Amino acid sequence: MSLPHALLTSLIERPSSGSELSARFDRSIGHFWHATHQQIYRELAKLEKAGWVESFFAEEGERKKKTYRVLAAGREELKRWLATEEPPLPVRSPLMVRMRAAAVVGTQGVVPELRRHLRLHQEKLTHYLALQARDEARCQGSSTELVQLMILNSGIQLERYWIETIEQAIAVLAQHSKDVT
């Protein structure tokens, strides 16, 4: 489970409140690890209990936010975790489940859903490409920036993979439904 370590990493980059983290998970970090605000608040409480972060109330603007900061122990924990082994996540591809189902009970109604996903992935790709253009322009060449660009690039390639896969799926289903009729 990577959430606590994703949070520690984010908090090292910048001490933040739960809501700020939540906003960042909807943007950059969330591109490769999603979390809802409920998960984040619960996990922050756990991290504090474990002595990996501490919280204090900061008056930002006029709102008071509970800001978290990583302690030395948290930094050590992150280093320790970096050297541990984890099994790869099991694959979960609902679209492929659909494809197989369509192959046995007919393609009625599947293609619109595939097209919808295709559109979502195309939008995501466009968004990532814009981010990439922006980040490459302002990149100073620090290796931390290069890591982030590499991660963004891997997101871009993944969206391209999905777009190609779904296009092939649609083509195969078109053939299949022709065969059936």
Add this chain to the structure above:
Amino acid sequence: MSLPHALLTSLIERPSSGSELSARFDRSIGHFWHATHQQIYRELAKLEKAGWVESFFAEEGERKKKTYRVLAAGREELKRWLATEEPPLPVRSPLMVRMRAAAVVGTQGVVPELRRHLRLHQEKLTHYLALQARDEARCQGSSTELVQLMILNSGIQLERYWIETIEQAIAVLAQHSKDVT
């Protein structure tokens, strides 16, 4: 959640017992939807309660197995589900979490884990390619077979994606750790 519909699909292809399904989930189906035997037994009980499948005891060899078969209602449910919308699964990439963590606390110990994953993906790719060669040889050209080949191909492309991504990650980290020292 795709598990019940993955099971219905499998059972339409061939009525089976829990253990047979479990074995198949470790092979073909599991390439894009993983499930443990506990999940499968629990889900089969639910499917039967819902009236989508029925079970009977078959004497295969000498062992008696509880075999499940899909009922008309199950087939209808599968068709109904095919036309429904589902949001894409949120992305979850522990390796990218690691990359970001390594960028902030140092690359100590990360590379071996990346290499290990690289090896796992290479092995999976080799395995898929062997399956592909076998299936293409025996393929009669039915559209159901073409769907299965398409799915296998998408698995192959995904492994290639991971191999490329991890190789880039290792290269970027090598650069990063040089910068730090």
Add this chain to the structure above:
DNA sequence: ACAACCATGTAAGTAGTTACATGATTTA
């Protein structure tokens, strides 16, 4: 002063994992 919304949470439920249990059957 009241409505909208922001920040922080709690509660209940679902999906999936890990560890263990039981009886039956095959193998040594």
Add this chain to the structure above:
DNA sequence: TAAATCATGTAACTACTTACATGGTTGT
């Protein structure tokens, strides 16, 4: 006949999701 394995499960736990709650802040 004892050990190993197979087939079917139960129980407890963890991660995550969805729906709701609460009190403070901002805008009108």
